[in-house]
Amino acid sequence: MNLKEKFKDINTYFSPKVIGEVNDVYVKAVSIKGDKVPWHTHEKEDELFYIVEGSLLFEIENEESFTMNPGDLFIVKKGISHRVSSQKECKIMLIEQKTTAHTGTVDTEITKSIQQQLY
Amino acid sequence: MNLKEKFKDINTYFSPKVIGEVNDVYVKAVSIKGDKVPWHTHEKEDELFYIVEGSLLFEIENEESFTMNPGDLFIVKKGISHRVSSQKECKIMLIEQKTTAHTGTVDTEITKSIQQQLY
Numbered sequence: 001m002n003l004k005e006k007f008k009d010i011n012t013y014f015s016p017k018v019i020g021e022v023n024d025v026y027v028k029a030v031s032i033k034g035d036k037v038p039w040h041t042h043e044k045e046d047e048l049f050y051i052v053e054g055s056l057l058f059e060i061e062n063e064e065s066f067t068m069n070p071g072d073l074f075i076v077k078k079g080i081s082h083r084v085s086s087q088k089e090c091k092i093m094l095i096e097q098k099t100t101a102h103t104g105t106v107d108t109e110i111t112k113s114i115q116q117q118l119y
Numbered sequence: 120m121n122l123k124e125k126f127k128d129i130n131t132y133f134s135p136k137v138i139g140e141v142n143d144v145y146v147k148a149v150s151i152k153g154d155k156v157p158w159h160t161h162e163k164e165d166e167l168f169y170i171v172e173g174s175l176l177f178e179i180e181n182e183e184s185f186t187m188n189p190g191d192l193f194i195v196k197k198g199i200s201h202r203v204s205s206q207k208e209c210k211i212m213l214i215e216q217k218t219t220a221h222t223g224t225v226d227t228e229i230t231k232s233i234q235q236q237l238y
Contacts, residue, residue, distance in 0.1 A: 001191070001192055001193070002188075002190050002191050002192070003169070003190050003191070003192050004190050019192075020167065020192065020194050021165065021194065022144065022165045022166070022167045022194055022214050022215075022216075023143075023144075023164060023165050023197075023216050024142075024143065025141070025142075025144050025214070027167065027192070027194075027214075045142060046140065046141045046142050047141070048139065048141045048146065050122070069121075071121050071122050071123050072120070072121050072122070073120055073121070073122050073138075073139065073146070074120070075139050075140065075141055075146075078142075095141050095144070095146075095214060096141075097141075097142050
């Protein structure tokens with residue numbers, strides 16, 4: 001599959017979709033626009049962000065924020081509170097443990113269950 | 120980190136380097152040119168290929184071969200014999216279990232231990 005092409009199927013913001021499986025890990029595609037992702041933590045799971053299109057503001061508790069651009073890759077380690085947002089549409093590939101909850105233990109209007117993330 | 124930039128550190132073909140860690144998974148960058156990768160199988164591990172630059176010929180036992188281009192992503196499932204090659208330089212990101220042996224149980228001149236794949 002072509003990663004950019006895959007995003008043609010993704011029509012809802014903040015709604016990750018599982019596009020692949022590597023043993024205990026899901027590969028997900030998610031498109032976001034705006035700042036609806038709450039501050040949250042994954043206590044036991046690292047999470048990889050890879051930017052496919054657009055720019056992503058990455059905020060990490062007690063650290064300086066930074067902007068990710070296409071081709072940029074960042075792994076937020078377990079237990080680190082973080083939040084992502086983008087003014088314009090941003091397309092992201094995520095690599096996550098299958099157990100990773102979308103917005104950690106924080107439940108908001110955008111929060112999707114793993115079931116909702118499967119096609 | 121920017122994935123393309125990361126390849127500036129990778130000066131040897133067929134020598135995967137670990138560039139990130141997501142729980143039990145390694146993210147690796149590898150550059151190849153030629154057909155030195157032997158047919159091999161990972162009995163217990165799926166393996167994700169993502170093409171950063173160049174083209175990759177992907178061969179799978181008893182299936183039709185196909186060519187991967189930049190932005191293409193393919194997951195070869197555990198137990199499936201496969202081989203990759205490229206006439207020109209091809210830059211690849213791999214997502215693999217930490218336990219995944221470079222060329223499965225086949226040992227060749229290019230085979231690297233996990234230790235050799237760490238910076």
